[in-house]
Amino acid sequence: MIEPGRAATLTRTVTAADLASAYAQAEGERYPDVLSTPALLALIERACADAMRDAVGAAQLSVGVTTHLNHLAPTPLGADVSATAxxxxxxxxxxxxxxVAADAGGPVGTASHARAIVERAAIEARAAKRRAL
Known part of the structure; x- marks a missing residue:
């Protein structure tokens, strides 16, 4: 069991793979060379998972269920960005x-995120059934 108020912070340096521009696939599709919202969400999920690590058993995983994310400011390539859950x-x-996510310039995002604890074998079995469809 974890207590309300428990926090975890993760920091990463923005790489080319994290940029919004890396998601452009179709002709004419263009995005800026800044931290993408999906990369920000991944950092947020990892920080939350880290904060609840002690509540997750050896045969279990925590999985993201829902997120309300506000991406407030651009973070450039090479900058460090942190998420505190x-x-x-x-x-x-x-x-x-x-x-709250921030870089050297201040806040870049806020989120409300929910996770659930699941049995690893059960969720992977459910995914395998969907693969067979």
């Missing part, structure tokens, strides 16, 4: 977190 509490089976 603070555990808010449990509602039903969901572990809720408030997250």
């Amino acid at each position: 603070t555990f808010r509490g449990i509602e039903g089976a969901l572990y809720w977190f408030d997250v």
Whole structure:
């Protein structure tokens, strides 16, 4: 069990693979050379997962269920960006977190994120069934 207020911070340096421009695939599709929202979300999820690590058993995983994300400012290539996830509490089976992401220039994002604890074998079996469809 984890207590409300528990926090975890993860920091990473923005790489070319993290840029919004890396997602352009179709002709004429263009995005800026700044931290993409998907990369920001991944950092947020990892910070939340880290904060609840002690609540997850050896045969279990935590998985993201829902996120409300505000991407507030651009972070350039090569900059460090951090996400601090603070555990808010449990509602039903969901572990809720408030997250603030920032770079040297200040806040770049805020999020409310919920995770659930699942049995690894069960979720992988469900995915295998979907693959067979």
